[in-house]
Amino acid sequence: MYDVRSMKAEEFIDDQEILDTLAYADANKDNVEVIDRIIEKAKERKGLSHREASVLLACEMPDKIEEIYALAQQIKKDYYGNRIVMFAPLYLSNYCVNGCLYCPYHLKNKHIARKKLTQEEIVKEVTALQDMGHKRLAIEAGEDPVNNPIEYILECISTIYSIKHKNGAIRRVNVNIAATTVENYRKLKDAGIGTYILFQETYHKKSYERLHPTGPKHDYAYHTEAMDRAMEGGIDDVGLGVLFGLEMYRYEFAGLLMHAEHLEAVHGVGPHTISVPRVKRADDIDPDEFDNGISDDIFAKLCALIRISVPYTGMIISTRESQAVREKVLPLGVSQISGASRTSVGGYAEEEPEDENSAQFDVSDRRSLDEVVNWLIKLGYIPSFCTACYREGRTGDRFMSLCKNMQILNCCHPNALMTLKEYLEDYASEETYKIGMELIDRELENIPNPKVKQIAYEHIHDIAEGKRDFRF
Ligand code: SAM
Numbered sequence: 147m148y149d150v151r152s153m154k155a156e157e158f159i160d161d162q163e164i165l166d167t168l169a170y171a172d173a174n175k176d177n178v179e180v181i182d183r184i185i186e187k188a189k190e191r192k193g194l195s196h197r198e199a200s201v202l203l204a205c206e207m208p209d210k211i212e213e214i215y216a217l218a219q220q221i222k223k224d225y226y227g228n229r230i231v232m233f234a235p236l237y238l239s240n241y242c243v244n245g246c247l248y249c250p251y252h253l254k255n256k257h258i259a260r261k262k263l264t265q266e267e268i269v270k271e272v273t274a275l276q277d278m279g280h281k282r283l284a285i286e287a288g289e290d291p292v293n294n295p296i297e298y299i300l301e302c303i304s305t306i307y308s309i310k311h312k313n314g315a316i317r318r319v320n321v322n323i324a325a326t327t328v329e330n331y332r333k334l335k336d337a338g339i340g341t342y343i344l345f346q347e348t349y350h351k352k353s354y355e356r357l358h359p360t361g362p363k364h365d366y367a368y369h370t371e372a373m374d375r376a377m378e379g380g381i382d383d384v385g386l387g388v389l390f391g392l393e394m395y396r397y398e399f400a401g402l403l404m405h406a407e408h409l410e411a412v413h414g415v416g417p418h419t420i421s422v423p424r425v426k427r428a429d430d431i432d433p434d435e436f437d438n439g440i441s442d443d444i445f446a447k448l449c450a451l452i453r454i455s456v457p458y459t460g461m462i463i464s465t466r467e468s469q470a471v472r473e474k475v476l477p478l479g480v481s482q483i484s485g486a487s488r489t490s491v492g493g494y495a496e497e498e499p500e501d502e503n504s505a506q507f508d509v510s511d512r513r514s515l516d517e518v519v520n521w522l523i524k525l526g527y528i529p530s531f532c533t534a535c536y537r538e539g540r541t542g543d544r545f546m547s548l549c550k551n552m553q554i555l556n557c558c559h560p561n562a563l564m565t566l567k568e569y570l571e572d573y574a575s576e577e578t579y580k581i582g583m584e585l586i587d588r589e590l591e592n593i594p595n596p597k598v599k600q601i602a603y604e605h606i607h608d609i610a611e612g613k614r615d616f617r618f
Contacts, residue, residue, distance in 0.1 A: 150404070150411045155370035158408040159349050164400045167200045171396070175204035185213055188454040191221060196403035199455040203399055203447065211447065218450035218478045221457050225549050229530045229562040230522055231482040232515070233282040233320070234275055235464070237491045238263050238302050240504050242288025244324075244361030246347075248392060248436065250429040250506060251288040253361065258429050259504040261491035262293055268305045270495035276314025278486055278515040279573035281531040281565065283316055284343060286506070289324035289363060296330045299323060303337045313572045313614055318533035320385070324363060325372035331379025340536050341418050342376045343385035344369075348393040349401025357392060373405070377413045382542030384409070385462070387421030390448070391439045399448060406456050415543045419460040419482065420452055426466050426507035446475050453479025458549040465509040469521070472511060476527065485518035487511075519569065520578040523585050530562030531569055534617035556595045557618045560602035563589055564616050567609045 148160035174180045184198045194202075202214055239262035242251040250258050263271065275283065285302065287294045299321070306316050318340040325344060334342060348354050351366050358364045373384045386405055388398040402420065410416040424445065425436055440448070452461060461480045463472060465487040472483060490498050490505040498504060513521070519529045534557075535545050548557060563586050570582040586606060593599040598618065605616040 150407050153371065153374055153412070155367040156351065159351075159370060159401050159404055161351065163404070164349070164397055167197050167400045168204075168396055170197055171200040171204035174201045175206065177201075178207075178210075181205055181207070181210050185210070185217065188214075188217055191224070191457050193457055194403075194455040196400045196407065199403055199451050200396065200400050203396055203451055214447075214454065215450050215478060218453040221453055222477065222479045222481070225457060225554060226460075226481045227528070227554055227559055228526060229528045229532075229558060230476065230480070231282070231460070231530045231532065231562075232280070232519070233284055233482060233484050234278075234280045234494075234515075235322075235484060235487050235489065236271060236275065236283045236285050236306075237489060237493070237504075237506065238268070238285055238287045238299070239290070239294045240288050240491050240506070241290040241293035242361075243290050244288070244363040245359045246361075246363060247357045247359070248347075248389065248425050248428075248431055250431055252430070255430045259498075259502040261504045262298075263302070263492060265301065265305050267492055267495070268302055269309055271492065272306050272309045272316060273311045273314070274494040276309065276311050276316065277573070279314075279519075279531065279569045280485075280515065281316060282318045282320070282340070282533055284320040284322055284484075286322045287324075289361065294323075296326065296333055300333055300337050303334075303339065307338065313568070315615070317615075318536060322385075325369045326375075328375045328379045331376045331381055335380040339381070340533070341383040341385045342373075342381045343387065343419070343421065344372050344376075345387035345389055345421060345423065346370065346401070346405065347389045348398060349388070349405070350393045350397055353393045370405075373409060373417075374412065377409070382413070382415055383418035383536065383545070385419035385421060385460075386417040387423060387462075389423050389425055390445070391425035391436050393438055395438065395440050395444060395448065399451070402452075403455055406459070415546060416456060417459050418541075418545065419462050420456065421462040421464070422449060422452070423464060423466055426510075428507040429503055429505070431507075442471055442474065445471065446478060449475040449480060450478040458546050465511040466507065468510040469513065473525070476525070483518070485511075486513065486515040516573070516575050516578050519574065520581065523578065523581050528559075528562045528585065528589060529566055529569070530558075531565035532558065532561040532617070533565075534558075534561045538617065555593060556598045559589070560593055560598060560605075561617050563602060564605050564609060567606050568614055571609060
């Protein structure tokens with residue numbers, strides 16, 4: 147029985163409810179009256195239910211899809227402005243005891259090079275990341291209680307935060323590790339992590355069990371209920387995601403929104419972020435084996451619909467996507483992107499020899515961080531290296547209320563400009579510096595509160611003089 151407030155995975159992600167939702171969507175996908183009513187509701191910025199959003203996903207009327215895209219763009223502008231937050235993944239270890247069919251880290255893959263960073267190697271990796279200009283990382287690891295116990299992850303986080311190289315600093319570490327216990331989530335919280343990210347991979351229980359045939363990840367309920375445990379452990383910024391390509395995207399989309407609704411209903415705060423990864427070619431994995439791949443157009447539609455259905459959530463897109471696809475979905479709602487990513491263990495400090503492949507998947511966007519920053523500026527975005535919110539205690543519903551009260555322009559906007567200024571001073575190429583400074587001059591004028599504007603001006607000036615780390 148479907149129950150959004152239930153703490154049991156199979157009740158808040160009820161299979162029958164998803165099947166009924168898809169049937170309802172099919173029955174209404176050409177019903178202009180219903181579709182218009184749903185779009186009107188989305189315009190109120192209160193989000194859409196999984197049933198309503200699923201109708202829009204099923205709808206194929208070009209004029210309605212255009213309307214959805216236009217609304218997604220407007221909502222993105224209203225709540226996130228033109229800022230795009232930058233981050234990089236850091237792979238700590240690819241030891242893994244699971245048997246995930248789509249992931250090259252799976253236990254039976256004997257020809258992938260197994261690596262686990264030592265603390266000295268982490269210093270090298272983080273120094274290389276700092277030298278590019280990164281301030282925000284997402285740490286990644288396979289699941290292996292012997293090689294990657296929670297103590298190892300905690301030690302890595304502490305090392306990462308301690309490294310201060312030149313003007314560099316990692317100010318926010320997000321964590322993408324396997325589902326764990328409340329006690330371990332509490333330890334992660336105490337270690338000062340930002341968001342805890344865990345992709346559901348697929349909400350379809352039978353497929354989930356087939357795709358994760360062995361290892362602790364096989365347990366659908368334990369995995370699906372992880373965010374509730376994380377929140378019980380005190381982490382109130384959690385990041386959801388589906389690995390698109392594994393199952394039918396319409397099923398996944400409904401499941402994803404039901405998960406968001408569940409978090410909101412039970413904990414009073416929805417997902418801080420939603421990621422939209424698509425399955426990629428990787429060692430020992432052929433994505434053609436998964437016949438549910440989605441086209442770029444469907445991918446864009448999913449991004450737009452996530453934006454209008456969960457208006458306040460951050461949306462993340464990785465270098466799994468090419469420059470062209472990223473360009474297409476940025477205006478539709480994406481708020482965070484990675485840049486210059488390496489998915490191999492130790493890949494930032496040293497180029498990996500070809501016979502030693504430890505990478506998780508092929509990246510499609512191979513540009514340097516400076517190239518990505520330059521490209522964003524030319525497209526009219528503000529690349530932001532801001533990490534202020536969680537450092538100011540604005541997590542969970544406190545972040546959401548900032549968003550809902552439209553205070554972003556007086557807070558996130560100047561923070562983005564100040565952190566971009568730091569990037570320009572310390573790491574940018576000459577050309578990026580020039581266009582970045584022009585952007586900052588223009589954008590300072592858009593800060594509505596005169597007092598905030600004045601302080602931002604002063605801080606930008608102070609950054610040029612060598613001071614760092616200002617925030618609202
Ligand atoms: N091991 C952790 C877990 O089980 O959740 C998380 C770390 S894993 C490095 C991060 C994510 O990479 C996985 O959740 C999965 O969605 C994604 N991934 C795995 N194989 C992939 C592939 N072939 N292409 C794209 N993404 C993949």
